[in-house]
Amino acid sequence: MPDVKQLARLLMELDDQMATCMKCGMCQAVCPVFAETMREADVTRGKIALLENLAHEMIKDAAGVQDKLNKCLLCGSCAASCPSGVKIMDIFLKARAIVNGYMGLSPAKRAVLRGMLTRPRLFNALLGMAETFQGLFTKPVNDVIGSSCSKMLSPVIGDRHFLPLAKTPLHNAVKPMNTAPGASGLKVAFFPGCLVDKIFPRVGHAVLKVLAHHGVGVYLPDAQACCGIPAAASGDQDSYDKLVRYNVDLFSKENFDYLVTPCGTCTATIKDIWPKLSDAYPAELKARISSITERTMDINAFLVDVIGVQAVENGKATHTVTFHDSCHLKKSLGVSAQPRTLIKANPDYQVVEMKEADRCCGNGGSFNLYHYEISKQIGRRKRDNIVASGAEMVSTGCPACMMQISDMLSQAGDNKPVRHPVEIYAETLP
Ligand code: SF4
Ligand code: SF4
Incomplete structure (x- = not known):
């Protein structure tokens, strides 16, 4: 059953935010999806027109609304060049939460988001098993890039050349850490993110090497969870809330000067989206979120601007x-x-x-x-x-x-x- 009160609150918030769009169409010029499809429904102005009548549209064709909303990279190109400063990312994420709250999650998304992603230890164990067997279904295609393809899995993954799961993910290669500041006098919490942990552990090792070289203490807690972006992008507010709370609890346990990540998407989610989607949280949780997000930095920016x-x-x-x-x-x-x-x-x-x-x-x-x-x-x-x-x-x-x-x-x-x-x-x- 949809939570009617929550849906009504989100619909009202959405109405207020959309009022600033003056329908100038300047978002067309920068939207990569529109550049390919040339369809007004695929660009922000078209999506806002749809959302202005959201309650009515959902009753008519909720699946159609969901499909149109999902045809977006959430790249933020439109938001970065909107002359009216419309909070487009907030609007799109809230709209996805409304439509998903109304329709419910598909069984596949429910299994991935609620069954795995919100249970970090189980998620790690399942992907560990998948790594063991992936060689049976995949074939390496480019040694320089490290990519593989799979004929057997093509009904699901198409002709993608994907990067396989790492033999030893970062969380198995490196023990949890909690080291004191060195020569820099600074200590960071290190949030590698799921992709660095499971596909690019070499990036995580490079971060740790660089931090050690500059005398930066590191807090690397065990069983870190996803930053929450797959849940937010899918409109799954429950899983998103769980992941945010889990991470906030984990990183509130220790003192540090900055939280650094080598993943642009994780950094943007923690720094930008966590505060944006925290309206309904209690004040105590909001304060802990702010305390973390204010200290969150991309690793490149940390090394250049701080170190x-x-x-x-x-x-x-x-x-x-x-x-x-x-x-x-x-x-x-x-x-x-x-x-x-x-x-x-x-x-x-x-x-x-x-x-x-x-x-x-x-x-x-x-x-x-x-x-x-x-x-x-x-x-x-x-x-x-x-x-x-x-x-x-x-x-x-x-x-x-x-x-x-x-x-x-x-x-x-x-x-x-x-x-x-x-x-x-x-x-x-x-
Ligand atoms: S979202 Fe911004 S750029 Fe796009 S039509 Fe509205 S005001 Fe113009
Ligand atoms: S977020 Fe990116 S893909 Fe989505 S409407 Fe804006 S520019 Fe287009």
């Missing part, structure tokens, strides 16, 4: 790398110069800019699952810009973008490594 890592440009660089600005990192958090500085702090690397470096790569989390053909069209444009830059590798500060770019490069037969800036910087350290 003071600087570029070394001595003209002796032997490697070229082009940098993709993740939407969450640049458009939500304004972090763009710092990852480039971090790459250039390794004197062996030179940054070669690609065209449209801050154009979305097309991943969009569940968007990639449900609208893969559009996701691929957007991703191919990113791949073409990477290749046209002439750089020998590509770097980006979000593991979700790393997965999408790896897929696009691998499908095109390009042998270009995809790396996180912190990996490149860590390479230069003893």
